[in-house]
Amino acid sequence: MLSVHLCVVSMALAEELFTDDITLLGGTFTSFLPEEAAIQVAAPNLPDSPLRDQQLAGFSIFHRRNGRREGLGPVFVHSGCGQCHTGNGKGLVRLDRSGKRPGSMIIKVSLRGLNDDGSPRDLPRIGEQLQPLRLRRKRFVRNRRVRRPPRIRWSGVAGEFPDGEKYRLREPRLRFRVRGIRNGDIVASLRMTPGLVGMGLLEAIPEAQILEWSDPEDLNGDGISGVPNYVPEQRSGEMKIGRFGFRGSHPTLEEQSAAAAFFDMGITSSIFPGRGLRADGDTPELSESDLEILTLYQAFAGVPDARNQGDPEVQRGKVLFQEIECSACHKMNVTTEHPTEPLLSGETIHPFTDLLLHDMGPDLADERAEFSATGSEWRTTPLWGLGHLPTVSRRKQRYLHDGRARSLQEAILWHGGEGAASRDRYKELSRSDRAALLAFLRSL
Template sequence: MPNLMRPRWTKLNSLALMVAGFAPAAISGPLDEPHLNITLRTDDEIARIERVLFGVDDYSKAHQFEAKPAGAATVRVLTNADAFSQPTENMPFEDELDFKVGNGLFRKLWVSSPSSTLASDGLGPLFNARSCQRCHIKDGRGHPPEDPKDNSISMFLRVSIPGGDAGAMVEIEDYIATSPEPTYGEQLQDFGLPGVPAEYRLQIDYEEIDVALSDGETATLRKPTYTAANLGYGPLHPDAMLSPRVAPQMIGLGLLEAIPAADILAQADPSDSDGDGISGRANIVWSVEYGMPMLGRFGLKAGHPTIRQQSAAAFAGDVGISSPLYPAPYGECTSAQVKCQTAPHGDQDVRGFEIDSEGLDLVTFYSRNLAVPARRDVNDPKVLRGKQVFYETGCVSCHTPAYVTHRLQDQPEQSFQMIWPYTDLLLHDMGEGLADNRPEARATGKEWRTPPLWGIGMTEQVSDHTYFLHDGRARSLLEAILWHGGEAEAQRNAVIEMPAADRVALIEFLENL
């Protein structure tokens, strides 16, 4: 077992070498970042980065830059549900209109074709929601249906079957070949336009599990079982693999995209060569836009390399909207769904696609620049004690606290900022309890990308719930921790066994992020 009392923020010690262009031999994978217009760092900047990025050994006060988790892009804290919907603080005035127009497209309710509103038609014919905002309500976190009558508007099931032609993916080492489910494609949609049957209804059944904690305390977890009920096009393939997904929060995406790939890859340790029990692997995925393998950063299994591709894929799968990256006018319905493929669509005449390149760029700009709120009371003694517990328990082995972003020529909001997202953006084996048993690119059925933690303490304020993890099964941050297994089992056990006061402090720290 690793030494849980040792501060673990140590895998970034080679940052100065990497930003200078030297990558240790252990780093593998694509370092090209064609989506970013990068200026190389100077020797002076490399030295400054080395000074500010270091392991923590003083928990008596907050780090001098910790109160602003997004650097100069950090915004003040609002006390209402709009806290995640603000533009970055350092956005140039002339770009604010693009942010507002992008917000309008993000919130737009799409309608079916044909329609007199030519700029808004093209919905479906199969879809999960009529707008991006319907899943990412207030740009926050989605949730599972809370009772059998509640729809699953911010949650769906991905689906695929094993095997198939890897095609260009043979360039990606350890790529796991899968294929769309022959009848239902890659995602199950629970809404259809008139005359086009919906694909399914999401059914979730929960089993209660009690967990004994130290000091006589207990916690109760709920273990979900997912069923694709009321299938509209016949049975699923017998080898179909289902993966539940809840819409994640939207803040800070542009800053995550601006983290140097080398800094992320430097933390990968697939063979656990340092013996700390934590591996971490990069998901290398295919870029639809650039036609090359790239580092996956976005999605619950890091299945997309850029915000633009993630946005276009969501338009196609969630709303049934075509774009230059995913041009099928009927979304992702299959050849077995004839009524879906032959229904009227909205990509004729005016735009060429249901959302064209300019519209996709505006949504990307909006998504890139949703701001991270400032932290609150970072020097509160309870918060500082919780921070010490978080670090010394080893949570920072995956939830890497801080980075310095690339210096970017045309993205001043994200350029050369010290940020505190608390993620390594790598894949980790989280054990059988959280396994969906569905691979995605290099990610196995037990691996998930480490989620960023910034803003997690404001979930209830923004989203009016406290559901966490990829499928919202955890009803509190403590429950989310207790579901950790695999590489994080030692940390989970440490939380179970630590004094109750330390558990309280740990949650105080997380709620302060």
């Protein structure tokens, strides 16, 4: 019986196998510049125009180190976008230990439960993110409201493949204390800095397509549902699909950027003007035009090319990726349609995400819900650029929302919940098939 069943499944899949060449991961945004440059410099299709000049101007805003003059602080995590997103890539998995040297991870915090509108409940006198540093004159000193610099303790988790090969994973435990609030009342979510690849194109994945991929009741019975996170767009007050952040917290690139300026650096903008204790005055510290340029910089940066697509091992990995249904969430092909920007529309792209939330099981979960996303739901991480990011990150790259995975294989082995069946199929592959799948991921 079982073999008949398997045969039907693989035949159904065979018909749908996506075999197009994916070298141009970002359509005409694909850049053949080396590594770091590919994802920073304007995409090759961007005409010589004021837009191109703005993209270039955005580079310096993104990569500068901010000080008081630029509005840094009073409290913050780090001093510049590019200080965490080094070379636009992933950040180091490291917290500030000394109280003086900024780390590039963030810790989202709130009180247990949600507000009536579904938003997390801010910690009194702290807000929604720990900001362990404070600016005193020109020096970084500890923010005393965070009682001790947060720390990560790693513990090992052992596992085994069906063929007997053993592996060892590691899991973080986060520790911190906030003055005046009991630890039991606080829920927290640790995040590493993700790489920024194809941000404008992610904004251009049509809403109708995302909803078509979504299958909340799992009607097709594949064990994978996928739901959008609906979050308020600050500018309009409307509920929109959250596309950015590991839990889909922000609907647009502009709002994600303004949120980063505010929560990571204490820099106010028209979207996050600051309130209560953190109000820094009425004029936004990040001007409207600088926010626009910062957004354009990311939206129109290039997407790296996929490499070695003719290599037989990579090709085999690409088939396996679909056969074991990684592609059920990491969607391989979509045509863009941006709501306002024609240049970002009509591109055939291969982002390897559905931008939906999936329940990834208890092992990856934390307790901090965010709007419709529960603590075990995560947005499918785009996989384009995966093979380029190690060079950008100087070989210190880590994977998953909290950077617990030290290799691509570890990232796969942590998949639980809706991803468990796919992970188990990976574990059942032969050694050489596993290697082929990983070679395919590294080609992206």
